Amino acid sequence: MPATAKVEMNAYAVALENFDLAANALELEENVRAMIKYPERELTVSVPVRMDDGKIVRFEGYRVQHSTQRGPAKGGIRYHPNVTRDEVKALATWMTWKCAVVNIPYGGGKGGITCNPKSMSMGELERMTRRYASAILPLIGPEKDIPAPDVYTTPQIMAWIMDTYSMMKGYPVMGVVTGKPISLGGSLGRNEATARGCYYTTRGAMEQLKIPMKGATVAVQGFGNAGGIAAQLFHEAGAKVLACSDTKGCIHSSRGLDIPAVMKFKEVTGSVVGFPGADSIRPDELLALQVDVLIPAALENAITEENAGAVKAKIISEAANGPVTPEADRMLDKKGVFLIPDILCNAGGVTVSYFEWVQDENHLFWDENDVNAKLEKIMVRSFNDVLKIHLDKKVNMRLAANMLGVGRVADACRIRGLYP
Numbered sequence: 001m002p003a004t005a006k007v008e009m010n011a012y013a014v015a016l017e018n019f020d021l022a023a024n025a026l027e028l029e030e031n032v033r034a035m036i037k038y039p040e041r042e043l044t045v046s047v048p049v050r051m052d053d054g055k056i057v058r059f060e061g062y063r064v065q066h067s068t069q070r071g072p073a074k075g076g077i078r079y080h081p082n083v084t085r086d087e088v089k090a091l092a093t094w095m096t097w098k099c100a101v102v103n104i105p106y107g108g109g110k111g112g113i114t115c116n117p118k119s120m121s122m123g124e125l126e127r128m129t130r131r132y133a134s135a136i137l138p139l140i141g142p143e144k145d146i147p148a149p150d151v152y153t154t155p156q157i158m159a160w161i162m163d164t165y166s167m168m169k170g171y172p173v174m175g176v177v178t179g180k181p182i183s184l185g186g187s188l189g190r191n192e193a194t195a196r197g198c199y200y201t202t203r204g205a206m207e208q209l210k211i212p213m214k215g216a217t218v219a220v221q222g223f224g225n226a227g228g229i230a231a232q233l234f235h236e237a238g239a240k241v242l243a244c245s246d247t248k249g250c251i252h253s254s255r256g257l258d259i260p261a262v263m264k265f266k267e268v269t270g271s272v273v274g275f276p277g278a279d280s281i282r283p284d285e286l287l288a289l290q291v292d293v294l295i296p297a298a299l300e301n302a303i304t305e306e307n308a309g310a311v312k313a314k315i316i317s318e319a320a321n322g323p324v325t326p327e328a329d330r331m332l333d334k335k336g337v338f339l340i341p342d343i344l345c346n347a348g349g350v351t352v353s354y355f356e357w358v359q360d361e362n363h364l365f366w367d368e369n370d371v372n373a374k375l376e377k378i379m380v381r382s383f384n385d386v387l388k389i390h391l392d393k394k395v396n397m398r399l400a401a402n403m404l405g406v407g408r409v410a411d412a413c414r415i416r417g418l419y420p
């Protein structure tokens, strides 16, 4: 689909543009830019899979390591029909700055397979995952590149990757992936971590803008792991979630949705659409709602120059990666919208992935309160670090976060020097 190809090209162009803006603001020397801007390694793999009907279908997969300057590459694996190499490169680049913003000892990576997992059986998904894992095996490992879940990949899929890698090595290697099931070395709190990080950073923004949590209004685009659980956390904290959506449509209630009930409804029916007592609204209406907080939690390029003018939210919390285009960014900035950029807002996921890896490598098992308390500390500190740059340097929050992330990677690069 040509429109999709254009959108996916944009994601990497956006990542490069944001790097340039941060590098310019930091007055970064050209030699360092040359060493940290582009991916260090990119691998494209063919993934032939025997389907249930006996036919062999070939899928294309990718693993990109954008940076290993501050530690092993870290980043999710996405299964989606629109996955392209450029999209994976963009996502890998954002992972580098994200890990640096929250100051965990990782670089950035990402992987993906262009496929429609919703139309595949569990057997087909398992065979595809295991073949892909063996194809990217030379790149991954607990000390060099650690995958995790992303859109439409699950703890079960991580377990298959862990098992495939372990079979090849001849011994169990828990730390090769994060986001695993708890019974297989997964961390308590990992499933909710991205949403929790989004909640903590949004709470920080609300304090800054003096918006009380109780009764605050929220709209959420995308009701999956990040968006659904974020909606739940805001609901529990006393905010009113007025609208939410998934690929099938959007629901709205001016009194506020009963989010635990919406969750249960989605579990049973597969969608939020048709939730009893809610009105149905269009996707563009959801983005234009008069709310305190708008949370884009689906995919890239949700808010563009075409719909940014209609946004009325005071805060945008980017739970998704790259949901706002640079042109829309400029428009929202002019309107005075307080935007919490993706590399800060959704960094809770990779932070608890880091905790999972630390526990695996040290054979530890932390309880959930420990995990959540450590996560809150890192997210609050990171939000305040970015806020300080935003206020001191009078730059918007995205540029402030990119300056912090790019600046830390640049420091590591200068200290390590150039090999050989």
Ligand code: NAD
Residues within 6 Å of the ligand: 149, 150, 151, 152, 153, 194, 221, 222, 223, 224, 225, 226, 227, 245, 246, 247, 248, 283, 297, 298, 299, 300, 319, 320, 321, 322, 346, 347, 349, 350
């Ligand atoms: P998910 O598969 O659990 O959920 C995605 C949700 O978005 C689904 O409900 C889907 O129906 C919905 N969706 C897709 N396209 C949509 C559209 N056009 N309009 C409305 N809804 C739409 O995925 P996730 O893990 O929640 O990831 C969502 C975003 O968050 C992605 O950008 C991902 O990269 C980012 N993210 C996720 C994590 C994590 O730990 N899960 C961490 C960091 C960033």
